[in-house]
Amino acid sequence: MSTNQGYVEVTAAPEDLLTLALSRPHDAISGARRLLANGPPQFTASIAHQARGIGLCQLGASTPRSGRCS
Known part of the structure; x- marks a missing residue:
């Protein structure tokens, strides 16, 4: 783990x-x-694309195609 401008960078x-x-x-x-x-x-x-999409949905972001996370 390292810090970058106050944010912790996690390598998973x-x-x-x-x-x-x-x-x-x-x-x-x-x-x-x-x-x-x-x-x-x-x-x-x-895996990375799926994780990014799930993370965005968790944060309430919408998907480009449907406009919502389902």
């Missing part, structure tokens, strides 16, 4: 991102973004 294993998305959505979104920036394999990228 890809398989932990989905659980993290439910308990700490901000950290999951940030971890998914960092993971995707490195061009991971397809399976790992799919």
Whole structure:
């Protein structure tokens, strides 16, 4: 863990991102973004995309296609 302008950066294993998305959505979104920036394999990228989407829904964000999280 490191700090960046007052925020704590959490490095999570890809398989932990989905659980993290439910308990700490901000950290999951940030971890998914960092993971995707490195061009991971397809399976790992799919986990990161799912975790990011779940995290956004947890925070009340809407999805681009439907306009809502369901």
